[in-house]
Amino acid sequence: MVTSNATSVRRRYITEQEVLEALAVSSHETYMKQKAEDLIKKNNPVPVMDPNPTAHDQERARNAVEVLKDLGFTFPHNLW
Secondary structure (H helix, E strand, O other): OOOOOOHOOOOOOOOOHHHHHHHHHHHHHHHHHHHHHHHHHOOOOOOOOOOOOOOOHHHHHHHHHHHHHHOOOOOOOOOO
Protein backbone atom coordinates (compact mmCIF):
# COMPACT_ATOMS: atom_id res chain seq x y z
CA MET A 1 0.00 0.00 0.00
CA VAL A 2 1.37 3.37 -0.98
CA THR A 3 0.54 6.37 1.14
CA SER A 4 1.38 9.99 0.59
CA ASN A 5 1.67 12.89 2.95
CA ALA A 6 1.44 16.19 1.06
CA THR A 7 3.52 18.02 3.65
CA SER A 8 6.45 15.62 3.20
CA VAL A 9 6.57 15.85 -0.59
CA ARG A 10 9.69 17.65 -1.76
CA ARG A 11 9.45 19.34 -5.11
CA ARG A 12 12.37 19.89 -7.37
CA TYR A 13 12.09 22.64 -9.91
CA ILE A 14 13.95 22.03 -13.11
CA THR A 15 14.86 24.64 -15.66
CA GLU A 16 14.10 24.39 -19.34
CA GLN A 17 17.85 24.14 -20.04
CA GLU A 18 18.15 21.16 -17.67
CA VAL A 19 15.27 19.44 -19.44
CA LEU A 20 16.84 20.14 -22.84
CA GLU A 21 20.17 18.70 -21.72
CA ALA A 22 18.60 15.59 -20.20
CA LEU A 23 16.49 14.91 -23.28
CA ALA A 24 19.48 15.37 -25.61
CA VAL A 25 21.55 12.93 -23.56
CA SER A 26 18.69 10.43 -23.53
CA SER A 27 18.21 10.79 -27.28
CA HIS A 28 21.89 10.14 -27.94
CA GLU A 29 22.02 7.15 -25.57
CA THR A 30 19.06 5.65 -27.40
CA TYR A 31 20.73 6.26 -30.77
CA MET A 32 23.98 4.60 -29.63
CA LYS A 33 22.11 1.59 -28.23
CA GLN A 34 20.04 1.12 -31.39
CA LYS A 35 23.07 1.61 -33.66
CA ALA A 36 25.03 -1.00 -31.71
CA GLU A 37 22.12 -3.46 -31.86
CA ASP A 38 21.80 -2.97 -35.63
CA LEU A 39 25.51 -3.54 -36.18
CA ILE A 40 25.52 -6.65 -33.98
CA LYS A 41 22.56 -8.11 -35.89
CA LYS A 42 24.57 -7.69 -39.11
CA ASN A 43 27.66 -9.25 -37.48
CA ASN A 44 29.56 -5.99 -37.80
CA PRO A 45 31.89 -4.67 -35.12
CA VAL A 46 30.58 -1.91 -32.91
CA PRO A 47 32.89 1.10 -33.03
CA VAL A 48 33.55 3.38 -30.10
CA MET A 49 30.99 6.15 -30.45
CA ASP A 50 31.22 9.72 -29.25
CA PRO A 51 29.09 9.88 -26.08
CA ASN A 52 28.30 13.58 -26.52
CA PRO A 53 24.86 14.58 -27.83
CA THR A 54 24.85 15.76 -31.43
CA ALA A 55 23.05 18.67 -33.04
CA HIS A 56 20.32 16.20 -34.05
CA ASP A 57 19.87 15.11 -30.43
CA GLN A 58 19.62 18.72 -29.33
CA GLU A 59 17.05 19.41 -32.05
CA ARG A 60 14.96 16.44 -30.88
CA ALA A 61 15.19 17.76 -27.32
CA ARG A 62 14.02 21.24 -28.39
CA ASN A 63 11.11 19.67 -30.28
CA ALA A 64 10.13 17.62 -27.23
CA VAL A 65 10.24 20.70 -24.97
CA GLU A 66 8.01 22.58 -27.42
CA VAL A 67 5.49 19.72 -27.22
CA LEU A 68 5.64 19.88 -23.41
CA LYS A 69 4.99 23.62 -23.53
CA ASP A 70 2.06 23.06 -25.91
CA LEU A 71 0.67 20.63 -23.32
CA GLY A 72 0.88 23.31 -20.62
CA PHE A 73 4.16 22.53 -18.89
CA THR A 74 6.04 25.57 -17.69
CA PHE A 75 9.62 26.00 -16.57
CA PRO A 76 10.94 28.53 -14.05
CA HIS A 77 13.09 31.26 -15.56
CA ASN A 78 15.15 31.88 -12.47
CA LEU A 79 15.62 29.53 -9.54
CA TRP A 80 17.15 32.01 -7.11
